[in-house]
Amino acid sequence: MNYFADLALRLALLLNLALALNIPFRWGGRLILSQGIFVAMGAYVVAISIVRWDLHPALAVLLAGLIAVPSGWLLARIAAPLSAATFALLTFLLALAGMEILENWDSLTGGRSGIGGLHNLFLPGLNASPKMSVALVLLLLGLLFFLLARFLFQTQFGRAVRASRDDATGAELDGISVIRVERDVFILFAVHSALAGALWAFALPRVIPEYFDFAVLSLPIVLACILGGGEQPRHALLGALLVLALDEGAQRLPTTPEVRADVPLLVVGIAYVVVTLINGDSGVLSTANRFKARLRRYM
Amino acid sequence: MRKPVVQLEDFTLLREGIPLFNPLSLTIDAGQTISVLGENGVGKTTLLNQLAGLRRPGIQYRGRCSVLASATNKKAVESAWMGVMLIRQMPTSYKRLTVLDQVLLSTMKPYSLWASVSISVRKSRMDTRQRAMNALDEMGLANEAATLVEHLSLGQRRCLALASVRVRLESGHLQLLMLDEPMSGLDESRRLIFNQVLRDVAARGCATMVAEHLGISQSPLGETAITLQAYSGEAL
Numbered sequence: 001m002n003y004f005a006d007l008a009l010r011l012a013l014l015l016n017l018a019l020a021l022n023i024p025f026r027w028g029g030r031l032i033l034s035q036g037i038f039v040a041m042g043a044y045v046v047a048i049s050i051v052r053w054d055l056h057p058a059l060a061v062l063l064a065g066l067i068a069v070p071s072g073w074l075l076a077r078i079a080a081p082l083s084a085a086t087f088a089l090l091t092f093l094l095a096l097a098g099m100e101i102l103e104n105w106d107s108l109t110g111g112r113s114g115i116g117g118l119h120n121l122f123l124p125g126l127n128a129s130p131k132m133s134v135a136l137v138l139l140l141l142g143l144l145f146f147l148l149a150r151f152l153f154q155t156q157f158g159r160a161v162r163a164s165r166d167d168a169t170g171a172e173l174d175g176i177s178v179i180r181v182e183r184d185v186f187i188l189f190a191v192h193s194a195l196a197g198a199l200w201a202f203a204l205p206r207v208i209p210e211y212f213d214f215a216v217l218s219l220p221i222v223l224a225c226i227l228g229g230g231e232q233p234r235h236a237l238l239g240a241l242l243v244l245a246l247d248e249g250a251q252r253l254p255t256t257p258e259v260r261a262d263v264p265l266l267v268v269g270i271a272y273v274v275v276t277l278i279n280g281d282s283g284v285l286s287t288a289n290r291f292k293a294r295l296r297r298y299m
Numbered sequence: 300m301r302k303p304v305v306q307l308e309d310f311t312l313l314r315e316g317i318p319l320f321n322p323l324s325l326t327i328d329a330g331q332t333i334s335v336l337g338e339n340g341v342g343k344t345t346l347l348n349q350l351a352g353l354r355r356p357g358i359q360y361r362g363r364c365s366v367l368a369s370a371t372n373k374k375a376v377e378s379a380w381m382g383v384m385l386i387r388q389m390p391t392s393y394k395r396l397t398v399l400d401q402v403l404l405s406t407m408k409p410y411s412l413w414a415s416v417s418i419s420v421r422k423s424r425m426d427t428r429q430r431a432m433n434a435l436d437e438m439g440l441a442n443e444a445a446t447l448v449e450h451l452s453l454g455q456r457r458c459l460a461l462a463s464v465r466v467r468l469e470s471g472h473l474q475l476l477m478l479d480e481p482m483s484g485l486d487e488s489r490r491l492i493f494n495q496v497l498r499d500v501a502a503r504g505c506a507t508m509v510a511e512h513l514g515i516s517q518s519p520l521g522e523t524a525i526t527l528q529a530y531s532g533e534a535l
Binding site: 151156177180185 | 351352353374375376379380384385387391392393394395396400401403404405406407408409410411412413414415416463
């Protein structure tokens, strides 16, 4: 039972984070390598405000979402004059700097030992474990953002984000303020990531920095978005499912305990290289379609 | 009395302090179509960019210039919302958008997240879509509505740009249309459509500026033609 709760929790978190990254990355062409820091922001805000300030859990989650707004705005200001590649590199540095802060600002974050003592989350009327409860709430959050993303994709905003990516000068000539569009995109990304982190914190024994490490959290999400392929929210979900499946499969490979922790990332990395070599950044769905078309030709 | 749409007085553009063309004085009124002629590199494109609010590093201007009664220091976004539209020599192509989506962007509905979510935008969606489809139909692109723009030929992209003109015109968001060498890449039938769009634009009281590089047998598209002369004097 505990295994399924763990799996559901990982799935819910991955789905949320892949959906959050999909908008700036696949719609807007802005790769963000520091998503873990935004998730950490949400988790730490919840931990600090509940454990130290005795805030109500619902208000703590709300506070985490609100604090993410200026951080998303700041990210948009940073991105404005930068090319996509420079911006991606900068977010990587931001991820490293963020980890340093989490590990070394003892008075705020509790350093490497982090912050513990969060109340367990129980859903009223449901006989679910705290982990499963968090997974269900996360899935609900994911569903809300999935529906929002699906709606936005077909609105002027969704078109404007994708237009700004394809031809920024043309977009300006069409009356699209690329800076404002990016601001909205980054705020949406930051709020969703922080809310997911805030809810996830309730399922953690302690909120410690290593959960938010680049290789552990941010990189698999980037790979999920790439493997998913397209721009539509469903592609992000597909990518997240694929990464989870690869991860689960990799953990069952016969390896020594010393290397077991690194195997899942290695397997996901190999899958990424294979799909990219076959089909550029068009993802696994497009690759599958190409194979299908080729098979049809032979049959 | 209505103010002119474009007014230039002793206007020239400078690249690193050197004027591109001899100072120019020009007035374009509503409904008027003017051709801007000149050799390659004389500054036709730079002039249109400047009027549309596209700034290029190292380009400055001398003289007086106003577009829609406001000084030419507006950004491209502000100019677009005032009713200025520029179709560049390589027309805007949002490669990963569908043809219909690119035309829908020209309806000048708000682009912000909050406005998109609002009910008012949703209410008028079907009407907007129909207008966009009509414009595509007129340009012979209705069958390509779901095609990605990256799969269109250059000629089709020019027609797509004309469909956007049509939609902007219908939405009432067009006061000044500027086209940079619009005829290249168009076949005969599409040239006829193009001329029809230009006539409609003028009939609706919009001003048009067309930058052209004329061949021997061609005549300018505008009712008036001005020729930019390469600057031959000293640096200012």
